[in-house]
Amino acid sequence: MLIGIVGKPSAGKSQFLNAACMTSVKTADYPFTTIEPNLGTAYVRHKCLCKELNVKDNPRNSICINGTRLIPISLLDVAGLVPDAWKGRGLGNKFLDDLRRADALIHVVDASGSLDDEGRPVDAGSWDPVKDIEFLEKEITMWLLQIIKRDWSKLSRTAVMCKKSFLDILSERVAGLGITKSHILSACNRIRINIDKADKWSEEEIYRFVDQLRNLSKPMVLALNKIDKPTAKNHVDKLIKIFPNAIPVCALAEYFLRQLAEKNIIKYIPGGGEFNILKPEVLSENDKKILERIKTDILEVYGSTGVQQVLDKVVFEVLGLIAVYPVEDVKNYCDHNNLVLPDVYLVPKGTTARQLAYMIHTDLGDGFIYAVDGRTKQRLAENYELKNGDLIKIVSAKSLK
Ligand SMILES: Nc1nc2c(ncn2[C@@H]2O[C@H](COP(=O)(O)OP(=O)(O)OP(=O)(O)O)[C@@H](O)[C@H]2O)c(=O)[nH]1
Ligand SMILES: [Mg+2]
Structure with a gap:
């Protein structure tokens, strides 16, 4: 699963990557800071089955935090896109070529309206971000x-x-x-x-x-970034009316919160609408001011920084993927190493039990006999269409052990 991060120069693409993946890619307020693409790993959230089944799980391909399964996806931050990039302007086609393998795109928009179409500063609020959205779609189509x-x-x-x-x-x-x-x-x-x-x-x-x-083939979610800037609110209100699926975002705030949370200075769960300060004594006066602003200007106004919401939306709504949990033993919900709920797979809606078997291993698909619903223990045919949150055992003539 590869999601491309696109947008005009200086919109905050690399900052979004850093916030989502905790990478430390260079960000700066001049155009074309990024030339070579940057790859990172982010996570989407799914309600883990461990609570429902009342088991302690041993995640292998994902992480479980208090009953929320975090499933990895890859993000690719590419160079900024300027008008006529498809003809080779700016960094042109090189960056577009980097997007060939992307399953979906996140368009990071400067919602504060403070940059022109080439990422150069203009009077705060004076640029209409609607223009950015129209031009970006056209550029990709032309390419x-x-x-x-x-x-x-x-x-x-x-x-x-x-x-x-x-x-x-x-x-x-x-x-x-x-x-x-x-x-x-x-x-x-x-x-x-x-x-x-x-x-x-x-x-x-x-x-x-x-x-x-x-x-x-490249469906897109709009991340209306820089909502911490005073000129953003008017633009965001207008943009949401035109593009109801767009999400207000503050990549900078998310990065700040996650950094403090990693150091255990605050308690903050990505995507959440609040944080608690655990170690006030290590915060500088300036950090405290920033935290207060994040609380009053972002979390209380928009409900979250929006970064995690963008990721979940791309995967579960735009790409319409569902999460399924394959196990080998439906009594103990584990694999042959006794790992409980070890893996979760993101698969397209409509995926059948046999197709899942092939995704796990060709041998499992070739030797497919039937599947078992881990909850009801009923047999499922090869053409059974998987549902979100399914717990599935594949019975195959070819064992993977
Ligand atoms: N206030 C504010 N500034 C932000 C936010 N996100 C990014 N920035 C700033 O915007 C500037 C550009 O950010 P980058 O992440 O480098 O932008 P980019 O889209 O990767 O730019 P290029 O690589 O040049 O195409 C930097 O100075 C960031 O600190 C945000 O949410 N709020
Ligand atoms: Mg960049």
């Missing part, structure tokens, strides 16, 4: 369009001449961009266009098709 159109007529001619389906030919061509056959079919459905007549599509139809492909 995809450029790649896809390069061979378009050749591909469609080959399809006609070789009597091969255009769908097959195109999906092979775009596999490296993280675009699947089902993305292509859904894009055609959405704009009611026939893939078999692709050789006759107009320029405008191709653009609309690619724009849908972007939307489906």
Whole structure:
């Protein structure tokens, strides 16, 4: 699972990565601080089954804190995007190429409206962040369009001449961009266009098709960053009306809170709406002032710093993934090493029991006989569609031991 962090220069992408992953990537208030992409590990939250089953778990591929399972995902912070990046402006296509493997995107927006479209400072509040959102989507669509159109007529001619389906030919061509056959079919459905007549599509139809492909293969969540700045509130209120799924964020505050929490100076759970000071004696006067501001200007106004909410939203709402817990022993909920609830898998809605078996190990999938519901102990067929929070045993002719 790879999520790309995108946005114009100085919007706070690297700060978001640092807050989400506790990395220490360089951040600065001049454009193009980041050139090479930075990778980090963040966590999404899922209600662990340990409380419900009343067991002490031994997580292996994830972490459990007081009944909340933290599941790792990868975040990629890339260079800033400026208008016409797809033509090579700024750092141009290099950064777009870094995003090829991304399953979804987080668009970090400067919601305080204090930077122009190239990340240069302007009068506080004077820049309309709506423009950033429109331009970024267009840039990514244009980048995809450029790649896809390069061979378009050749591909469609080959399809006609070789009597091969255009769908097959195109999906092979775009596999490296993280675009699947089902993305292509859904894009055609959405704009009611026939893939078999692709050789006759107009320029405008191709653009609309690619724009849908972007939307489906790189779905995006808006992180309205820098809500600690006084000019942000008006912009945020307006943006939320236009983009109801956008989330107000303060990456800087989240980073500050997590750093103090790591040192046990405060008690703070990422995503939470409050913190408690545990060691006031080690806090400087300035730290105390910052904490007070975070409390009054961010947590009490917006409910949280928003960083964790963005991550959970990308994974569980936008990508629509569910979390399932495979075990080998449904009596003790453990694997063959007696580890209780060792793993949790993030899988797309609609994943079947057999597909899960393949995700765990090819042998388990090949030898699949049936699955067992760990709660009811009932047998489940190979085409059983997994539900969020399922506890599953796979019975296979090929054992993994
Ligand atoms: N007030 C405030 N400043 C922030 C916040 N997030 C980031 N910044 C500041 O904004 C500036 C740019 O942050 P970066 O994280 O370097 O921005 P970027 O988007 O990675 O920029 P490039 O790598 O140049 O594209 C830095 O001075 C950060 O400290 C925030 O939530 N609030
Ligand atoms: Mg950066």
